[in-house]
Amino acid sequence: MSPFAVTDSRLLFLNPKDNVCTAISPIPGGITLHINGHTVLIGQNIPLGFKIASCEIAANETIVKYGVPIGSATRKIAIGELVHLHNMKSDYLPTYTLDKEDSHDRRQ
Amino acid sequence: MTGGNELRGYLRQDGRKGIRNYVAVCYLVECAHHVARAIATPFQERGVHLIGFGGCYPNAYASRMLRSLCTHPNVGAVLLVSLGCESFDRNGLEETIRQSGRPVDTLIIQQAGGTRKTIEKGRSWIESALAAMESSPHTPMTVDELVIGTVCGGSDSTSGITANPAIGLAFDLLTAQNATAIFEETGELIGCEHIMAQRALTRDLADELIAVVAKAAQYYATLGHGSFALGNAEGGLTTQEEKSMGAYSKSGSSKICGILKPGDIPPTGGLYLLDVVPDGPVRFGFPNINDNAEIAELIACGSHLILFSTGRGSVVGSAISPVIKICANPQTFRRMTDDMDINAGRILEGAATLDQLGHEVYDSLMATARGKQTASESLGHQEFVLTYKYFEPVGPSCLPLA
Numbered sequence: 001m002s003p004f005a006v007t008d009s010r011l012l013f014l015n016p017k018d019n020v021c022t023a024i025s026p027i028p029g030g031i032t033l034h035i036n037g038h039t040v041l042i043g044q045n046i047p048l049g050f051k052i053a054s055c056e057i058a059a060n061e062t063i064v065k066y067g068v069p070i071g072s073a074t075r076k077i078a079i080g081e082l083v084h085l086h087n088m089k090s091d092y093l094p095t096y097t098l099d100k101e102d103s104h105d106r107r108q
Numbered sequence: 109m110t111g112g113n114e115l116r117g118y119l120r121q122d123g124r125k126g127i128r129n130y131v132a133v134c135y136l137v138e139c140a141h142h143v144a145r146a147i148a149t150p151f152q153e154r155g156v157h158l159i160g161f162g163g164c165y166p167n168a169y170a171s172r173m174l175r176s177l178c179t180h181p182n183v184g185a186v187l188l189v190s191l192g193c194e195s196f197d198r199n200g201l202e203e204t205i206r207q208s209g210r211p212v213d214t215l216i217i218q219q220a221g222g223t224r225k226t227i228e229k230g231r232s233w234i235e236s237a238l239a240a241m242e243s244s245p246h247t248p249m250t251v252d253e254l255v256i257g258t259v260c261g262g263s264d265s266t267s268g269i270t271a272n273p274a275i276g277l278a279f280d281l282l283t284a285q286n287a288t289a290i291f292e293e294t295g296e297l298i299g300c301e302h303i304m305a306q307r308a309l310t311r312d313l314a315d316e317l318i319a320v321v322a323k324a325a326q327y328y329a330t331l332g333h334g335s336f337a338l339g340n341a342e343g344g345l346t347t348q349e350e351k352s353m354g355a356y357s358k359s360g361s362s363k364i365c366g367i368l369k370p371g372d373i374p375p376t377g378g379l380y381l382l383d384v385v386p387d388g389p390v391r392f393g394f395p396n397i398n399d400n401a402e403i404a405e406l407i408a409c410g411s412h413l414i415l416f417s418t419g420r421g422s423v424v425g426s427a428i429s430p431v432i433k434i435c436a437n438p439q440t441f442r443r444m445t446d447d448m449d450i451n452a453g454r455i456l457e458g459a460a461t462l463d464q465l466g467h468e469v470y471d472s473l474m475a476t477a478r479g480k481q482t483a484s485e486s487l488g489h490q491e492f493v494l495t496y497k498y499f500e501p502v503g504p505s506c507l508p509l510a
Contacts (some may be wrong), residue, residue, distance in 0.1 A: 005147075009325075010458075010459040011179065012269060012455065012456075012462075014269060014273055016461070022269050022344075023344075024269070024455065024458075025456065039125040040378040047344065048344070048456075049266070049269070049343050049344035049345075050344035051344065051346070053278055065350060066353045066356075066357055068300070068303045068349075068351035068353060069303070069349070070345040070346070070347050070349045070353060071346060071349065071350065076370070083340060083346070084341070084344070084346050085508070088347070089344055089347070090121070090299075090347035090348055090349060090350050091347075091349070092299045092347065092349045
């Protein structure tokens with residue numbers, strides 16, 4: 001799996017199909033690192049457990065982690081950029097919310 | 109394949125084999141708990157485990173659970189301890205155990221003359237059972253005869269990136285050899301049911317997988333138990349499906365062969381989902397009051413051992429089946445080393461890869477199956493809990509291979 005060899009050891013790919021990787025130690029903003037063979041300037045602090053884009057991601061493109069979709073980009077995301085609530089959203093249809101409303105109805 | 113694959117097991121009459129040869133002392137109501145514990149305690153280090161049900165009023169689920177646990181392949185003999193006036197069907201349970209070929213006896217405290225006399229009788233029965241079990245047939249066993257369950261408890265933001273995917277890789281190694289692997293906690297799969305359904309063996313099973321997660325979502329919502337909290341986002345998780353994937357990654361990547369309910373024995377090797385959320389309207393309170401409630405259900409499905417992922421640091425083991433502790437967080441591992449079997453947090457320190465950890469989990473479970481004590485076993489952990497629940501049997505499309 002070649003991407004693993006040319007990526008900084010502070011970043012973890014959970015699956016070769018992923019377009020995000022996970023910071024496994026805090027990464028200070030302003031440093032440069034290797035991601036997927038590219039040298040990338042990290043623009044902001046990345047705390048442990050947070051995701052950064054491992055390639056350029058277009059608006060509406062699926063975000064892939066664990067080899068599966070975990071949501072989609074709400075705008076274009078550059079390689080090395082933090083991926084979180086400000087630039088991605090859930091694609092999951094929240095049936096959970098509907099269920100919750102049902103249960104409220106029942107309780108009342 | 110890493111490590112040796114040769115195993116030996118205690119052959120039971122139903123053809124299943126145990127990796128341990130334990131005596132279960134089983135109380136049938138809380139009123140008999142003290143007597144049962146007093147009988148078992150002096151023999152704790154000789155493989156005598158305490159299980160039981162505290163309720164006085166009958167419950168079909170609890171009855172089925174105890175029948176499954178008392179005839180589990182790791183159990184070689186059973187002593188039932190009854191107060192005498194509780195409603196539990198002790199005769200039916202004793203008959204099930206007798207028909208399984210295991211030595212069994214029932215002590216009824218009210219008839220035996222009270223606490224002291226029952227304890228004496230019980231201890232003397234245990235002595236003779238342990239002596240008889242020394243000659244239990246111990247035969248060659250193959251990997252495909254193993255049933256392995258997994259659970260997570262005390263999770264933190266490291267669980268989903270270290271220990272859980274490492275367990276998933278070990279599950280893939282097991283299912284590739286046609287061993288049986290069971291994952292559970294449908295309430296933690298909310299948001300990834302459609303991803304999971306793509307791995308179902310059949311179209312109908314895919315629909316059932318989506319339905320069991322919807323049932324869990326409904327059940328937890330009724331209890332007012334949310335799923336994605338602000339704290340999750342503060343730990344770097346962005347979406348519900350991402351959070352659920354962390355727990356779901358324990359299941360690995362093989363096809364899902366079916367859905368079990370507590371006490372169902374998987375009909376084949378391969379990967380199964382255990383549905384632990386009760387059927388019907390919400391009753392009897394919270395579905396799983398703690399991790400051991402789920403562990404007991406995995407064991408009732410025949411699990412020989414349990415792979416337990418923890419980030420914050422659970423210490424529990426279980427009666428009947430060994431529990432292997434896979435610690436996701438390296439700081440927790442350093443703080444609680446004696447309680448842990450595997451330091452999956454090494455991934456975070458660049459000291460091991462996910463792939464190495466997956467093989468380490470596999471090697472550890474094989475060593476445990478060959479008799480090596482786990483950390484929780486050596487510390488004497490034998491937790492057990494069983495509460496009231498209600499389940500309906502699984503439908504035919506849940507088990508396409510049966």
